Amino acid sequence: MNPTARDLTGATLDETIAHVPNERKAQAGPEGADAMAENQPRGQRFMFASGSRPLEGYTIKRAIGRGGFGEVYYATSDAGKEVALKLITRNLEVERRGVLQCMNLKNPHLITIHDLKTNDEGDTFVIMEYVSGPSLAQVLQQHPNGLPLAEVRTWLKGLVEGVAYLHDHGIVHRDLKPANLFLEDGIVKIGDYGLSKAIAHSREPGHSESVGTCHYMAPEISTGKYHKPIDIYAIGVILYEMLTGRVPFDGETVGEVLMKHLTSRPDLAPLPEPYRGIVARALAKDPNLALIPICRGRR
Template sequence: MKFTYSTGQRPLDGYTIKRGVGKGGFGEVYFALSDGGKEVALKLIRGQADIELRGIRQCLNLKHPNLVALYDVKNDVHAEPWVVMEYVSGETLNTILNRHPRGLPQELIQQWFPALCRAVGYLHDHGIVHRDLKPGNIFLESGLLKVGDYGLSKSMSSSHRSAQTQSVGTVHYMAPEVASGNYNKSVDVYALGIILYEMLTGAPPFDGESAQEVMMKHLMALPDLTKVPSAFKPLLAKALAKDPNHRHAGAGELVKEVEAIYTNVAEALPAVPMQKQRPVGVAKEVPVLPRSNTPQPSVPIAMPVAAAAPADPAASDPLTAVPAMSFRDQVGELTSAMAKSALFAGITTTLWAALRLTDNTWGDVGMLFFLTLAICWAILIPTKFWAALKEDEWKRRLILTGCGALIGLLALWLEGWTPSVPGISEGGFSSLPQTSLGLAAGAGFVSYFGLTFGLLRWWKTTNRRRSSWFSFFPVIATGFWALVLLILYPNPEKPYGAAALVMSSMILQWVSPWQAPPPALPRRVRMRRA
C-alpha cells in the first residue's frame, strides 16, 4: 500500500509521521508523534472533504470513554485538511471476529456490546447519527471498546436528502431505508442488530456475491434467527425489522434489553470464565484482515497489534457461544450419528471377533454388535439434546443410570432369558434363545450397566466442544469401571458387556461432531515508540 507521505515527514507543523496505517476512499491515515511525544492518528482527507469535515466539526467536542477522541482539524501548506485524532493501539472487532468464525464468547459480548450501545447512544443524545457502524470501525484497546470513524456522522436536523447520503455505510450493515435516503438514528439501531448477530454467530445475517445482492436481501429477506441463542431471537427480530418504526427507539432501549437477557436469562447461555491477564511481552505487527470483498468507503484507523503469545490450552475459550441449532437440525445430526454408529459397531465387532484367540459363534458376535449399538444409541439420544442446556450433572447421571438399566434388560434378553407370561406357553418363545438365567442375573445386568452409565460422564464424549476429536482418556476410564464392576456381571467368563462399553466409548467420539476451540485472544500492548 503506497502512501503520500513517508516516515519522518512533517506535513503538519508539530507532528512527525512514523508510518501509514490505512487508506480508503476518503483519504489516508498515519500514525504520528507530536513534538511533545504524544501518539496521534493523522487523517488526510481527500475527495469529498466538505462532507467529511462537516461531520467531524459536529463531533470535535464530544467526549465519551467509548468514542475515539477527535482533537483538531488543521490544514497543511497545500491547503489539504487533516484531522488529528486519538491513536488506538489495539485491534478491530473485525479482526477478533475473524478468529471466532462461530461467534464470540458470551463474556466478551456481555462486556463489549453494551459499551458499543452506550457510545452510539451518546452520539444520538447529541443529535448525531453514526451511519457507518461496522466491526472495522470498532476498536479494542486493553479490553476497552472504542467507536471510531464517526466523522461521517450526520446531524439529525440536516436534510434527509443531502449529498451526504451518497456512498455512506457498508452494505453488510446498511439499513434498508438508506437506499431511499430517508432515515434517522434507526439506521444505527439496525447496524447494532447486525453487529450483535455477527458477534453471536460469527457472520452477518445477509451475504452475497455483490453489494447489490446483499442490499436486496436487506430489503426483502428475513434474517435466519435459528442460528442465535433463543434468548436473543425476539430482540434481533425487532432490531432487524424492515420498518424503522418497528425497531427499538434507540441504542439505549437496545442495551437495556441485552442487559436484561444476561441478568434474567443467564441460565440459557453458556457460562464462560473470564480469561486471566497474561504478562506483557514483545509486540509484533500483524495485518488487519478484511471480512469481505466489498469496497469500504471509509478509512479505518486500526493500528498494528501485538501478536499472540503461545496459547495456554487451559486459557483458551472453551465455551465460545455456539449458534443455537433448530430442533430439525438436532434430529438430523442425531440420526446421522446413529447411522454412523451402526457402521462403526459392525467394524469394531468384526475386529474384536477376528482378534479373539478362542472360537466365536455367530450368536456371540451378533450379541456384541447389538449390545454395542444399543449402548451408543442410549447415550446419543439424550446427550444430543443436552448440548444447549445448562449443565446439571446429577440430573444427567440419573437419566443415564435409567438408560443403563434398560440396556441391562436388553443384555439379559440377549443372553437368553425369556419372560414368563401367564397364558402363553413356552412354545411361544421357542424361537428365542433359552437359558436358566433368573432374577439374580437380571439384577446383576441392570446394576452393572446402570452403574457404568451413571458413574461416567458420557455426555463429555459427545460434546462438540470437547478438547479433541478423539481422546483415549474416556476409553481408559470406561475400561477401568467396566472391569471393576465385573463382580456384578452375571456371566464374567464372557464379558461382552465390558467389551461393548469400551467400544462404545470410542464409537461415540468418532460419530459425534467436533468443533475445534478458537485460539486464545492475543495480548494487547502499547507499541514501542519508533
C-alpha cells in the same frame, strides 16, 4: 417519544443481558495491532513517508492504512503524544463538516477527535486519538464461528453506550461496522464517525448516496433516510455476526445483499436468548416496530 423512530430506549443493557454468563475475560486480540484504518498498507504508496512533518508539531512514524476518505498515519507530537493523523483527500467539505460537529464529543466509547488543521500546502488533517488495539473485524477473523458470550457482552455494551451518546447529541453514525469498532485496554471505542451527520441536516434534497458497507445497511437507506434507526439496524447486524461469525444477509453481489435487507427475514435459530429478541427487533423491516431495549441506563 416519536413512535416512528427506532430508538435506543427501554430497559438497560445490563438488565437485558444480566443473566448471560461471563464465560471468560474478553480477549484483546493481537497486541499492538494497528487497526485505525480498514485496509493495511501492504505495498501501497502513501503521500507522506516515515519521519516527515507535513503538519507543524507532528512527526509521522508510519502509515497505518487507507480508507474511502484518504489516508491514516501513526504520528507523535513534539511533546511525545501518540496520535493518528487522518489526511482527507476526498469529499473534503463533507468530511470537514462532519468532523467539526463531532470535535466537542467526549465519551470513553468514542475515539477522540482532537483537532482539524490545514497545512501551508492545503492538506487537511484530522488529529485523533491513536488506538493500537484490534478492531472487531480482526477479532471476528479469529473466531469464525462467533465470539464467546462474555466477549459479545463487552463489545455490545460499549457499542450501545457510544451510539446512545451520539444519538443524545443529535448525531447519526451512519457507518457502523466491525472495522470501525476497536478494543483498547478493555474499552470498546467507535471510530470513523466523521461521516456522521447532524440529524437536522440529514435530508438534503436529492441526497441518496450509499455511505455504509452493504452488509450493515438498513433497508431505508435505499430511499436516502439517514436517521437514528439505521444505527440500530447496524447494531443488530453486528450483534448477529458476533454471535454466529457471519452476517444475517449475504450474497454474491451488492444488489443481492441489498434485496435481502429489503425482503428477507434473518435466521434467528442459531441465536441464544436474550439476544434473539434483540436482533429480531433491531432488524425489523419497518422502523416503527423496532423499538429495542438495549440502551444504557439513563440514571
